[in-house]
Amino acid sequence: MLREVCRDVSIEPNLLPMDGEQLQYRTANEARVDVSARGFWTREQRAFMDIRIFDPMAACHRGISLEAAHQRNEQEKIRAYGDMIQHVDQGSFTLLVFTTSGGMGPKSKCFYSRLADVIQKRSTSQGATLSPG
Template sequence: MCLRKGVTVEHILSCAKGGFPSIRHNEIRDVSTQLMSEVCYNVSIEPDLQPITGEPSSGAASAITTDGARLDITANGFWGSRFEKTYFDVQVFNPYAPSNRMSSLSATYRKHENIKKRAYEQRVREVEHSSFTPIVLSLTGGLGNAAFTCYKRLASLLSVASIPSPPTVNTRPTIQGAGVEAILSVKRDQHYNTTMSWLRCWLPFSLLRSSIVCIRGARSSRGHLLNWTCCHGPSSPRIKSAHSHLCTLNF
């Protein structure tokens, strides 16, 4: 557990000690990347953005303009042809944090999506000549509007629901549009509703596992054991209550 005195459940779910929020983020990023690699081209994790060399900046003050900036995922052919690149950035926020709990959940999703867009969208569009999609989720399993649309698109690419009529023996399917789905959806002999149901199960349960780890996990640094006598042990009634509450949330 976190060694801070008077620790609350809200703090536990957001505390960076032990690296649990990063594990939660990386789980969503890695599995999303793996699924995109089945239906997209040139998929990579944490690609470096090109440095800004004299381009006029007309974006928001919060825009990221430093060298070495990176986004979580890049993929070609997600929203268009194989040459159209899209950058994705994942964020999993805690709806119980003090900065979020005073707003409605829908407003919180919009806030975090807009933060991501102000930070990266103009740079991706004008320097990388690509599109940008923020993937914002809450740790209770919900999706922002952009993330929901993104995973619907991913499910359609992975499924066979939108396959056109099969080509003849001597004809190759076209590469653009439904042709991509026709070529690569053969890997998963599933209809769209089956694939989307799987995604809707995988996302909440993945977030649930990581949230339980945040509550129950030992926040020791690598190579150093945690001294349980100086913090709340895992059998603390308060931690047991938080664990039970989290497991009964409506995911």
């Protein structure tokens, strides 16, 4: 669906190597995320998305709310990639966190809402140009 509304969509793109940048969290030098696309959130800016699926019934999530489990998983990914993408790649970073039972975290809901809006706007504008006058 991203290819319908964005340019330069890439699967598992490598992030730019760090060149002396000092980041808050330690990041692997040859890091990669799951998807990137140009122009998703901001015109011409590259958006990077990383996907995580977790089992909310796993032992590590027992005793915490589903909301807290989503937040924990999001924070782990932000620590791994957020600073690097923002400061080195000059892009935006969106986490797509899902549960094994089909639930999605707040940032994932925001992403899919934006995707639906962009697809709808694009189809509306194409329909307007294709309509007989």
